[in-house]
Amino acid sequence: MNSKLFSNITRFIILVFLQVLILNNINFAGYINPYLYVLFIILYPFAGNQSLFLFLSFLLGLSVDIFEDSGGINAAACLVAAFVRPNLLRFSFGISYDHQNIRLAATPFGSKLSYVFLMVLIHHFVLFSLEMFSINHILLILKKTLFSSIFTVTLTLLSLTLFSKKYR
């Protein structure tokens, strides 16, 4: 349990720094940035305390917000993603989620992809909606959501594969 706690805290810190120091400066094609820090929300232990999880996600978003000077948009997006996670888990992994015995590395690629993609999509949609803060920019919001999501999902799947513990 302790090692799990430790690895989650380390992941939290590393992801925040990676996000604000490197990933926020990519600006691919002018405005496309990956938001890899969602990985923390995706990987958080499935059986963990739900209230603590919500609070940690809020904190994660807020840390990025403070660095980015963006008010509370990342915090809100993370919070929504964390709140809907149980539903998405049930949707993507079906019955095995209810028995709480899934390991992300051992799941079939299809359900893993759908879980990650939906999480990222919801997070990004809330993020960009709050950033624009206007219904007139709905097309721009959708465009940004789509492109950034593709970028983030690619990076997320890559890092899941790279750091997977399956072979150890």
Added chain:
Amino acid sequence: MQQIFNFLIRNKNSILFLILFVVSVYLTIQNHAFHKSRFVSSANFVTGGVYSWSNNINTYLHLDEYNERLLEENNKLRNIISNIHDSISVEKQLDSTSFEGDYLFRTARVINNNFSKQDNYLTLNRGKESGIQQEFGVITSQGIVGIVDRVNDEYSRVISILNSRSRINAQLNNTNHFGSLVWDGKDPNIVQLIDVPRQAPLQKGDTIITGGRSLIYPKGLPIGSIEDFTLDQTQSYYTINIKLFNDMTNIGYVYIIENVNKEEIEKLQEVDEQ
């Protein structure tokens, strides 16, 4: 009573979610109001420290480029100085009542810059200890950058001109027709000058400079050149697309401008209003 407690405990996650969500939306809305974001800002001890650390490395890699810019600026200033000696050395002596200029310049380094969002900010490595205050103008040798909006002891945050809330007074170089400089959030190299009256003679490539109507920037700083222009719906005002001289995506060092006479002018204007 028991039922209320049961309800609260059963739905504690939803309630927690709602509370935190309201907090984050509140922070977002606050951030949309000028000068209001008290809590979440990158001009604080921790984030400023991290940014200046990472920027130290980054600056080192760009030394060549900064040197070149300095050379260019020195060259420009030398040209101006040599011209001053030719023409107005006499006038200069006559005007000796004000020894100091109207504007005080300080240098600073940009330790964080973003330009891909709707509301962009920069963080500088100078703060109250160096005499920086709110509403000081920020420029580079090529053009304008923004206005200081939050200061702590060592760092300050600047509202970039690439921010939906930024409005800066600007005018044409040839005539005195003026308008407000805003940004539509699309291209970090293009900003818009709105509310320019129809009578203004516009030409593609004309230079846009700062107008002297705000107390923040001195008059006549270069901003950019006209890319194209259209009349708005009422057919009486122009909206002009301006290509910035400044590359907002690549700013190393900046100058912070203090208007020395600002307080006096403001006092005067207050008297006027009463």
